Amino acid sequence: MDTAAGGSASALPPPSGSTGTGAEAKEDGERGGKPVMVVLIGPPGSGKSTFAEAVLDGSAAGRPWVRVCQDTIGKNKAGTKMQCLKAVADALKEGKSVIVDRCNLEREQRADFVKLGDTLHAGVHALALELPAKVCISRAVSRTGHEGNLQGGTAALVVNRMLQKKETPFLTEGFSRIMFCNDDTDVKKAIELYSALGPLDSLPSGVFGQKRQGPIQVGIMKFLKKADASSVEKSNGPKLKLSERKPGQENPLPKQEKVESGSCSMEAKKELNEKIENEEGAKESGSYDIGYCTLAFPSISTADFQFDLDRASDIIVDTVADCLQKFDNIRLVLVDLSKKSRILSLVKDKAAKKSIDSSKFFTFVGDITQLRSKGSLQCNVIANAANWRLKPGGGGVNAAIFNAAGEALQHATKECADTLRPGNSVVVPVPLTSPLRQQEAVTHNDQPVSVKSASGDSKMKREGGHESERMKKHKLIQPILTKQQHECTGSSAPNYRGNSVGSSDAPNQATKADNKKSGVVTSKSWGTWAQSLYELAMHPDKYKNSDSILEVSDEFVVLKDLYPKAKKHVLVISRTNGLDSLADVKKEHLPLLRKMHSAGVKWAQKFLEEDMSLEFRLGYHSVPSMRQLHLHIVSQDFDSASLKNKKHWNSFTTSFFRDSVDIIEEIEQHGAATTNSDDKVLAMELRCHRCKSAHPNIPKLKSHITNCKSSFPSHLLEKNRLVSSSTEHMDCT
DNA sequence: GTTCTAGAAC
DNA sequence: GTTCTAGAAC
Numbered sequence: 001m002d003t004a005a006g007g008s009a010s011a012l013p014p015p016s017g018s019t020g021t022g023a024e025a026k027e028d029g030e031r032g033g034k035p036v037m038v039v040l041i042g043p044p045g046s047g048k049s050t051f052a053e054a055v056l057d058g059s060a061a062g063r064p065w066v067r068v069c070q071d072t073i074g075k076n077k078a079g080t081k082m083q084c085l086k087a088v089a090d091a092l093k094e095g096k097s098v099i100v101d102r103c104n105l106e107r108e109q110r111a112d113f114v115k116l117g118d119t120l121h122a123g124v125h126a127l128a129l130e131l132p133a134k135v136c137i138s139r140a141v142s143r144t145g146h147e148g149n150l151q152g153g154t155a156a157l158v159v160n161r162m163l164q165k166k167e168t169p170f171l172t173e174g175f176s177r178i179m180f181c182n183d184d185t186d187v188k189k190a191i192e193l194y195s196a197l198g199p200l201d202s203l204p205s206g207v208f209g210q211k212r213q214g215p216i217q218v219g220i221m222k223f224l225k226k227a228d229a230s231s232v233e234k235s236n237g238p239k240l241k242l243s244e245r246k247p248g249q250e251n252p253l254p255k256q257e258k259v260e261s262g263s264c265s266m267e268a269k270k271e272l273n274e275k276i277e278n279e280e281g282a283k284e285s286g287s288y289d290i291g292y293c294t295l296a297f298p299s300i301s302t303a304d305f306q307f308d309l310d311r312a313s314d315i316i317v318d319t320v321a322d323c324l325q326k327f328d329n330i331r332l333v334l335v336d337l338s339k340k341s342r343i344l345s346l347v348k349d350k351a352a353k354k355s356i357d358s359s360k361f362f363t364f365v366g367d368i369t370q371l372r373s374k375g376s377l378q379c380n381v382i383a384n385a386a387n388w389r390l391k392p393g394g395g396g397v398n399a400a401i402f403n404a405a406g407e408a409l410q411h412a413t414k415e416c417a418d419t420l421r422p423g424n425s426v427v428v429p430v431p432l433t434s435p436l437r438q439q440e441a442v443t444h445n446d447q448p449v450s451v452k453s454a455s456g457d458s459k460m461k462r463e464g465g466h467e468s469e470r471m472k473k474h475k476l477i478q479p480i481l482t483k484q485q486h487e488c489t490g491s492s493a494p495n496y497r498g499n500s501v502g503s504s505d506a507p508n509q510a511t512k513a514d515n516k517k518s519g520v521v522t523s524k525s526w527g528t529w530a531q532s533l534y535e536l537a538m539h540p541d542k543y544k545n546s547d548s549i550l551e552v553s554d555e556f557v558v559l560k561d562l563y564p565k566a567k568k569h570v571l572v573i574s575r576t577n578g579l580d581s582l583a584d585v586k587k588e589h590l591p592l593l594r595k596m597h598s599a600g601v602k603w604a605q606k607f608l609e610e611d612m613s614l615e616f617r618l619g620y621h622s623v624p625s626m627r628q629l630h631l632h633i634v635s636q637d638f639d640s641a642s643l644k645n646k647k648h649w650n651s652f653t654t655s656f657f658r659d660s661v662d663i664i665e666e667i668e669q670h671g672a673a674t675t676n677s678d679d680k681v682l683a684m685e686l687r688c689h690r691c692k693s694a695h696p697n698i699p700k701l702k703s704h705i706t707n708c709k710s711s712f713p714s715h716l717l718e719k720n721r722l723v724s725s726s727t728e729h730m731d732c733t
Numbered sequence: 734g735t736t737c738t739a740g741a742a743c
Numbered sequence: 744g745t746t747c748t749a750g751a752a753c
Contacts, residue, residue: 529734529753563734625734644735645748697742697747 032202036063036097037088037117038194041104041169042129043162044150045140047187051127052099054191061198066091069101071148078148085112092120097197105166107173107438114174123202126169126178127190130211133163164378165441168432171207180209210432293329295446297383298368298397299336299343313346317354320361332361333379335368368397369404372440381427383446405436405445413447524580526627533559533628537575550603556596558603563642565652566635568607568614572596574629581624582663582673590667597660600633604723607635612725617716618660621651622675631660636689636712636722638705645698647682653689654681659721689713 040048052067059065068087073079084102091098104110110126117124140146140155150158169178181187186209197203300312320332336344344363351361366375368382384397402410408431428445430437437443526534536543536559540552550570551558561569574592579585585593597618604616614635624630634652643649650656655676663673686701687694691710695701716722 527734527753532734642735647749699747 032200034121034123034202035092035095036123036125036197036202037092037100037113038098038125038127039100039104039110039113039117039169039175040102040127040129041110042131043103043105043133043136043140043159043166044146044148044155045136045138045143045159046129046131047139047181047184048101048103048129049147051129051187051191051194052101055099055194058191058195059197061196061201063197063199063201064096065099066096067099067101069147071102071146071150076147081109081112085116088113089116089120092117092122098122103162105162107167107169110169111173118174123177124175125203126173126175128169128178128180129187130180130182131184131187133159136163164380165372167438167441170438171205176205177203178207178210180207180211182209182211293381294331294333294377294379295381295383296333296335296364296368296371296377296379297446299334299341309343309346313343313350316343316347317350317356320351321354321356324356324360330360333371333377334361334363335366335371336363337365337367339365341365367400369400369436370440378441380442381444381446382442383425401436401445404440405430405434405442408434409436409445413445524583526580530626533571533573533626533630534580537573537628538577540575551599553595553599555592556599558599561632564634564640565643565648566638566640567611568604568616568633568635569640570600570603570633572599572603572631572633576629579629580627581629582620582622582658582675585629585663585667585673587667587671590664593660593664593667596631597664600631600660601723604633608723608725615712615722615724617652617657617722619657620660620663620673622656622658632657638689638702643698643702646684646686649686649698649701650682650684653687654684656681659719661719661721 040051042048049069052069056065056067066087068084068091070081070084071078073083073087081102084100088098088100100110100113102109104113114124137156137159140150140159141152143151143155145151146155169175171178179190179193181190193203316334320334323332324330334344334347338344344365348363351363352358364371364375364377366377368384371377371379371382382401384401409428412431413426413428425446428447430442430445432438436445536549537557540549540557543549544552548560548562549557550560553575555575557573557575559571559573561571574596576589576592579589579592600616600618604614604618607616608614614637616633616635618631618633620629620631632652638649638652658673658675666673685694686696686698688701688704688708688710690705690708690712692713693704693708695704711717712722720727
């Protein structure tokens with residue numbers, strides 16, 4: 001055993017038996033000679049007092065130690081945290097080292113001590129007593145004559161509650177050293193280490209002895225069974241087989257537990273005791289809810305998917321009832337963000353009708369990633385889909401969980417669910433480093449793997465069969481505006497890349513400098529490739545022979561998009577010099593916008609004469625890639641080989657696409673258009689523009705949209721945002 | 734805007 | 744192995 005006796009901080013190796021490498025240790029440890037504050041972190045029964053007493057007794061090295069114990073600080077009775085803080089401050093000021101003997105399981109509980117130690121220039125250490133819950137509970141239950149009178153059945157309940165709130169200590173909290181003790185041997189080593197710490201010695205900084213938590217590859221049912229079994233095993237009282245329990249013997253279920261885990265205050269204990277006493281038979285049976293598992297699961301995405309809520313709620317309630325029947329020591333919570341959630345109220349009503357124990361299953365309004373911090377609801381397992389949607393752009397609950405849990409969970413999930421098939425689930429331990437674990441005490445994430453888009457691969461195969469795709473590419477990148485070339489390529493549009501045939505004055509080089517020349521100051525500079533529409537708008541006559549140009553007026557040019565993103569996709573390009581994008585649009589441009597809109601509607605109607613199944617949207621990109629204000633008229637089939645990537649899709653189907661009618665209205669009312677310049681929307685997950693289902697990639701999305709028959713989201717059906725054969729003509733001029 | 738391509742994902 | 748994405752270059 002290495003002790004610090006006579007050793008300099010930097011030369012001191014980590015304690016033997018430590019699984020940590022001490023790699024995180026600061027280069028040089030803290031200076032010797034200053035007092036140390038050891039903040040003990042552990043539930044009742046974890047051996048805090050044993051440690052404190054042993055160090056005080058065995059401190060052969062001569063370092064003066066003071067034990068500050070909340071259970072005894074009030075004239076040998078339990079005191080307050082304030083009293084403890086004062087005692088710690090007094091001791092440190094006297095140059096004594098202090099052992100803070102209280103539970104300190106939550107970060108908030110220990111923060112004041114850390115701060116105090118820091119202020120008084122003490123070395124602030126954490127000693128995390130991470131003994132198995134079973135051991136702590138067993139000891140706490142069976143001990144007698146405990147200082148805080150926490151023993152017997154009450155202790156089991158208290159320990160269990162506390163452990164749910166446990167937050168692993170981190171150096172970032174302000175500790176210079178954290179030592180984890182995972183069993184009695186570790187505790188013994190810690191005792192030896194601190195007992196042998198001489199007045200001038202110091203210990204190296206860093207984290208020592210932390211256990212690495214491995215993934216548990218079991219399904220949620222197995223997990224629950226496991227919790228179930230261990231709870232019986234842990235219980236010290238008469239063991240009731242869970243399935244045999246009578247309703248009256250069930251465990252008390254906390255609605256909003258108020259347990260001061262740091263101090264095991266007498267008030268909290270009293271409150272708990274009362275609860276237990278009120279619970280008929282609970283104390284006698286000894287069936288405390290050790291190993292209690294609360295699983296929160298998110299509501300289905302009712303806004304986006306058009307589920308039959310009535311059926312869905314039936315399924316939820318049936319499944320919950322089935323689950324509760326099988327497992328006794330679990331609690332299930334359906335969570336949704338809004339009070340108005342219809343699925344929530346349906347489920348609530350149906351659960352009540354089915355007489356499901358409302359303490360074992362209830363609905364909850366709140367953010368599933370902040371149940372504890374914002375909702376005072378302690379859940380140790382949350383369920384969500386574990387597919388490709390668990391990523392920042394994954395949308396909804398997935399994105400929320402990803403954001404809350406960080407990448408560590410994603411990695412852990414991948415490790416666990418790598419080969420999982422749809423329809424199964426896996427329990428993923430939330431990594432210790434994850435904020436979801438640290439702040440919300442969520443220890444596990446149950447991830448049912450949703451069945452991925454089942455919309456057949458036939459379309460994919462067909463697309464894959466397009467051998468000419470590669471050829472097309474080659475054709476498209478060639479200059480294409482001569483008659484000869486038209487015939488060769490079958491293409492007939494101005495070339496967006498600026499290789500305009502017959503244009504010797506290279507107007508496609510127009511850039512920000514040109515803008516300035518024309519007296520227009522815009523913040524954006526345009527690449528050479530982005531000049532084609534500008535060039536066309538300024539000199540449409542040069543391209544008048546192109547089949548792509550449908551109409552030219554003084555105010556606008558109507559052009560077939562060279563890379564149409566749908567069966568029909570045309571642009572109405574303004575001819576006003578200096579009007580590059582929506583950002584430049586002002587009230588004075590309203591007549592132009594209306595004319596452009598009308599032209600767009602006219603062309604949409606023309607296309608509808610050929611194919612009345614088409615539906616069109618007219619709108620602008622919030623931030624266009626190409627210079628010169630242009631209105632897109634795009635059919636909503638999005639059936640085009642040119643629609644190739646996420647950006648293409650999202651630029652036409654998210655808030656990035658601003659409907660012309662809305663822009664006109666905004667300019668009318670505010671004189672300017674609000675544009676969503678946030679690039680994040682373009683990186684969002686791929687969702688069907690009709691039914692809003694999410695899809696993992698473009699090919700799968702495309703095969704879905706060819707078959708999706710859902711109606712459009714309601715807001716698109718308003719204000720003539722969609723132009724179809726059934727749309728009544730609306731004249732914007 | 735597109736093309737090309739490395740490398741990730743499958 | 745093939746498919747798909749994302750970033751650089753234009």
